[in-house]
Amino acid sequence: xxxxxxxxxxxxxxxxxxxxxxxxxxxxxxxxxxxxxxxxxxxxxxxxxxxxxxxxxxxxxxxxxxxxxxxxxxxxxxxxxxxxxxxxxxxxxxxxxxxxxxxxxxxxxxxxxxxxxxxxxxxxxxxxxxxxxxxxxxxxxxxxxxxxxxxxxxxxxxxxxxxxxxxxxxxxxxxxxxxxxxxxxxxxxxxxxxxxxxxxxxxxxxxxxxxxxxxxxxxxxxxxxxxxxxxxxxxxxxxxxxxxxxxx
Amino acid sequence: xxxxxxxxxxxxxxxxxxxxxxxxxxxxxxxxxxxxxxxxxxxxxxxxxxxxxxxxxxxxxxxxxxxxxxxxxxxxxxxxxxxxxxxxxxxxxxxxxxxxxxxxxxxxxxxxxxxxxxxxxxxxxxxxxxxxxxxxxxxxxxxxxxxxxxxxxxxxxxxxxxxxxxxxxxxxxxxxxxxxxxxxxxxxxxxxxxxxxxxxxxxxxxxxxxxx
Numbered sequence: 001x002x003x004x005x006x007x008x009x010x011x012x013x014x015x016x017x018x019x020x021x022x023x024x025x026x027x028x029x030x031x032x033x034x035x036x037x038x039x040x041x042x043x044x045x046x047x048x049x050x051x052x053x054x055x056x057x058x059x060x061x062x063x064x065x066x067x068x069x070x071x072x073x074x075x076x077x078x079x080x081x082x083x084x085x086x087x088x089x090x091x092x093x094x095x096x097x098x099x100x101x102x103x104x105x106x107x108x109x110x111x112x113x114x115x116x117x118x119x120x121x122x123x124x125x126x127x128x129x130x131x132x133x134x135x136x137x138x139x140x141x142x143x144x145x146x147x148x149x150x151x152x153x154x155x156x157x158x159x160x161x162x163x164x165x166x167x168x169x170x171x172x173x174x175x176x177x178x179x180x181x182x183x184x185x186x187x188x189x190x191x192x193x194x195x196x197x198x199x200x201x202x203x204x205x206x207x208x209x210x211x212x213x214x215x216x217x218x219x220x221x222x223x224x225x226x227x228x229x230x231x232x233x234x235x236x237x238x239x240x241x242x243x244x245x246x247x248x
Numbered sequence: 249x250x251x252x253x254x255x256x257x258x259x260x261x262x263x264x265x266x267x268x269x270x271x272x273x274x275x276x277x278x279x280x281x282x283x284x285x286x287x288x289x290x291x292x293x294x295x296x297x298x299x300x301x302x303x304x305x306x307x308x309x310x311x312x313x314x315x316x317x318x319x320x321x322x323x324x325x326x327x328x329x330x331x332x333x334x335x336x337x338x339x340x341x342x343x344x345x346x347x348x349x350x351x352x353x354x355x356x357x358x359x360x361x362x363x364x365x366x367x368x369x370x371x372x373x374x375x376x377x378x379x380x381x382x383x384x385x386x387x388x389x390x391x392x393x394x395x396x397x398x399x400x401x402x403x404x405x406x407x408x409x410x411x412x413x414x415x416x417x418x419x420x421x422x423x424x425x426x427x428x429x430x431x432x433x434x435x436x437x438x439x440x441x442x443x444x445x446x447x448x449x450x451x452x453x454x455x456x457x458x459x460x
Contacts, residue, residue, distance in 0.1 A: 234423025
């Protein structure tokens with residue numbers, strides 16, 4: 001199929017970018033979205049042009065590296081799917097596709113479609129961990145966990161930290177990401193000692209990074225490739241209130 | 249946002265229910281209005297209930313406005329470069345973003361008019377404060393139809409505001425699980441519909457001559 005792509009090109013963090021049009025022909029419907037971009041880049045290189053920079057790593061939907069806003073939707077039109085798992089059979093001959101980077105002040109553009117997501121790392125450093133004595137791995141059944149809690153924690157732990165929630169949020173908030181980590185660790189016995197300092201530290205780091213505030217529009221959850229629900233946000237709100245009351 | 253919003257929602261429900269006294273007749277409506285002023289007398293001072301409500305509402309409006317401005321400002325700073333391709337919202341409270349901000353401004357503008365009209369009577373033909381019934385009938389008279397239209401428009405804004413606001417406040421304060429979140433969204437929609445219907449019925453009844 002033949003497609004017209006309009007891609008955000010920005011040579012570095014300082015320069016001003018713009019949307020640039022490209023026409024690509026002979027795209028296989030079996031190609032993944034990123035393979036389609038690989039083909040475009042091969043053509044650009046052959047023509048002596050600068051290839052389009054984009055983030056990618058595992059290409060199997062579990063690493064969270066790929067980060068394209070396709071036609072205004074983070075990770076494109078298919079629900080519960082990362083960009084790398086999106087395939088060209090979703091498109092038809094003659095389509096125009098707009099490709100932009102995640103748009104957030106806390107995620108500055110490095111080049112073209114690549115953004116710096118280290119703000120998420122700073123949020124994790126501020127509390128997204130547990131402290132446990134090292135040594136041989138304990139027996140799996142040494143600490144009993146109710147099945148419902150284990151399931152809820154596992155659903156929250158499915159977060160791959162891609163940042164689609166921020167990209168989709170009209171407020172540019174990182175609430176869903178942060179709340180997924182708070183729920184994942186806060187539901188487990190191992191996460192209890194730091195439960196209160198975690199939520200306070202993560203929220204402070206989130207606000208410090210320049211993310212917006214949550215107004216519960218639900219766009220984050222709709223865009224999340226791992227379908228993390230808004231209930232984790234409610235849980236973060238509750239934990240935050242308890243922690244703030246205790247700290248006061 | 250949540251706590252001040254909940255306080256205002258409780259006031260709005262009481263206000264809406266109180267308005268329905270108009271269907272009982274002039275005397276009953278004016279008795280109700282008078283009762284609000286003399287509530288608790290002689291043990292409590294004159295208008296003590298009204299002053300509690302007034303101060304509570306002023307504090308709530310202040311807190312709500314301040315939170316709204318902070319959130320809007322943070323949102324503006326959090327996305328310095330906008331998307332070239334805007335996709336329509338698809339979240340659970342899709343559309344809430346514009347509805348809350350522009351709707352909120354519409355409601356605030358309406359409240360100013362509403363106070364000048366039915367509280368201070370500055371723009372109302374009936375200056376006699378105890379005649380609440382007369383003031384309502386006069387302001388929604390058929391020839392003053394723009395007043396009724398503005399009232400209904402503000403109500404639509406209020407309805408959408410409540411539909412998102414109520415469950416969003418519950419999400420902030422109580423943090424319900426997935427099942428209860430859906431239930432609260434249904435509650436929010438129901439309360440919004442009841443409030444809009446309960447308020448709208450008064451000006452419509454006056455405009456169409458059912459109350460005169």
